[in-house]
Amino acid sequence: MGYDWGTQLFASSHRLALLRELRSNPADTKTLTDTLSISRVTVQRHLNHCSNHGWVQKVNGQYELTPVGERVCTATMTYLDRLTVLEENSDVIDSLATIDDSFDPLLLSEATVSVAKPTDPHEPIYHYRNAMADTTSETVRGILPIFSELLIEVHRDLLDAGVESELVAPRPVLEAAPIPISELPSPIFTVYMLEETLEFSVTLTDDRTFVGTYDTGTFVACIESTEPAFREWATEIYERYRRHATRVEPAGGDESDGPT
Template identity: 65%
Template structure:
């Protein structure tokens, strides 16, 4: 039954356009004709069809959605939005679904995504650097999957400015990081993971950035300030931090062990 109703809805793009128009406000045939830029005959055919399906009713000379029509319009819009995200951001969806199989692709609907292309391979890292340089955040929490001098430099500047920073990084990343230089330990907390990770997460007061990596190369940067995306990213970060081990910076320094990597190398 649902499939049959779907066929009737999507048999013409005008039907969903009609429902969306009526979702905003009731309208008569002339108003719908003007708004949808289709013929009066076409409008009449689709309003009649939607009335027969119980999605639209006529009251005082104007058409309006029924409660069922409201739900049909909402469900169809969400369905098409999901398909659009899957079409436009297939690689990002594939990566994030591998990280968290409960990830909802619709979380990317309003995200800003930069992807490394042959003619612009550095777009993701530039995107990340600009976002972090422009932020006014008081705190940063992040997962650092690889050692990158550029990323380190950006975060070192934030630390010097007093931004409280909490980082989770695989042990393999810490082993490649340079020794610390003037890191304010009161503002910096480091956790280490035994496992490797192939994605990055940065949560600030204002926005969330997720890095997509391919064999250690930063290939896409996803940025969103939407509350639902932030909730998902924060939950992901918390899960990794819970299974990580905190590294006492003073102990590591006295042992001469590699440090956080949040300092630019010489």
């Protein structure tokens, strides 16, 4: 039945437009004709079709969506929104699905996505650097998958500014750091070491969320969002990896025996 309803609904763009209009406000045939800029005969044909499917009903001379029609319209618009996001962000969807195979593309609806291009291969990392340089956040938590002098510089500047920082990184990244992690300012800097390599990054500031995707160690996309749902997803990813990491103790302390 669902497939049949979908076929009927997408058989005409006017049919979906009519449902969307009625979703906003009940209307009579004349109003729908004027709003949709189609003939009265066409409007009536689609109204009859939708009525036969139980999506539309006539009350006091005006047509309105039935409870089923409301849900059909909502489900259809969500489906189309998801397709739109998939089309607009096809460059990063595969990478995000690798991070979490249940990733919902709609989480990118309000995000800013910077993707490396042949004419500007450094766009993602510069976007990240500039955004972090402007942050007024008092705390930063992040996953850093590779050693990059530019990325290290960004986070060193935050530490110098007194921003409380928490970092999760693979062992090779920490071993490649120009300054031993144990010598960095421990009161505001906590480091966790992973024994696995990663192809993505996460940064959580007080008000923004960043997710980076990588291709064999190259930063190829930066996603920035202030949406709570995207932050909730990224936070869950961050905390999942932190739980499997080992805290690196500052000088004078002992490295933790296992994941925290």
